[in-house]
Amino acid sequence: MNLPNILTLFRILLIPLCVFVFYLPFAWSYTASALIFALAGVTDWLDGYLARRLNQSTPFGAFLDPVADKLMVVIVLTLLVERMGVWWFTLPAMIIIGREVLISALREWMAELGKRTSVAVSNVGKFKTALQMISIFILLLAAPERSGVWIISGVIVMYIAAALTLWSMFVYLRAAAPEFKLDSK
Template identity: 65%
Template sequence: MNIPNLLTLFRIFLIPVFVVLFYLPLEYRAFYTALVFSIAGITDWADGYFARKLGQFTPLGAFLDPVADKLMVAIALALLIEAYDAWWFTLPAVVIIGREIVISALREWMAELGKRTSVAVSYIGKLKTTAQIIAIIGLLLFQDSRDGVLYTINMIALYVAALLTLWSMIVYLRAAWPDLRPEKP
């Protein structure tokens, strides 16, 4: 067990804490859920940083890190879909969750073909993740406010994250396309 793996496991541990806080009738519930999600985002960055800096890459970390990221984002969005209860919120949230499923399946398929590196995480993927984290933190923090400037900014951030999510999916699918086409007879 190394520092990056411990940070990833900590992020997974935060998921049930996040869900419980989301439903507790606390006065500062929105702040606490945004704080927990922020800590998860920081540990996402930190585990990658320490893995590179200390050369502590492991098969367990390579497996768990993207799982932890996708779980935290999908669960946060699922809870926010319930909280916001509107089609204009659900649409970009479903795009983000659906893309994560598609790309996970694509990476698994490419790994079976021995071509996992053709769909490795790219700069646009990192940008997408950053946009998602920023949007979700804002939406969590101000989930009780449904009007005004902050609501508008957070909804724009969610749509920007969804657009970057679609863009990154297209980039990955284009990279894998030669291997997904049927072989010529």
């Protein structure tokens, strides 16, 4: 167990705390849940940086880090879908969640074929993730009664992230396309 792995585990432990704080009946719960989410985002960056810088990359960390990321995004998006309760927010959230499931399965399958590097994280994927995090942070921060510019800004960024999500999904699928064989020969 090294520091990057401890940070990844800490990020996973922040998820139930974020959910708990999100549902607290206090005005500050929006700000607190947004700050918890931001802390998780910082630990995501920091654990990767430290793993590379300290040469502490491990198979356990390589497995757990993307799992922690996806758990945090999917669970908090689900909270926001419940809070917003409108189709025009549910749509980009479904795109993001659906893509995460599809690409996780694709990466696992490609790893079984020994070709995981052909579906490695791209710069588009990193930019998409950054926009998702920014959007989620803004939307967590925005109390429903204070909607206005914060909600609109968060939703606009979410739609941009969803578009990049589709783009990066097609990039990954195109990279894996040679492995899709329809016949069994």
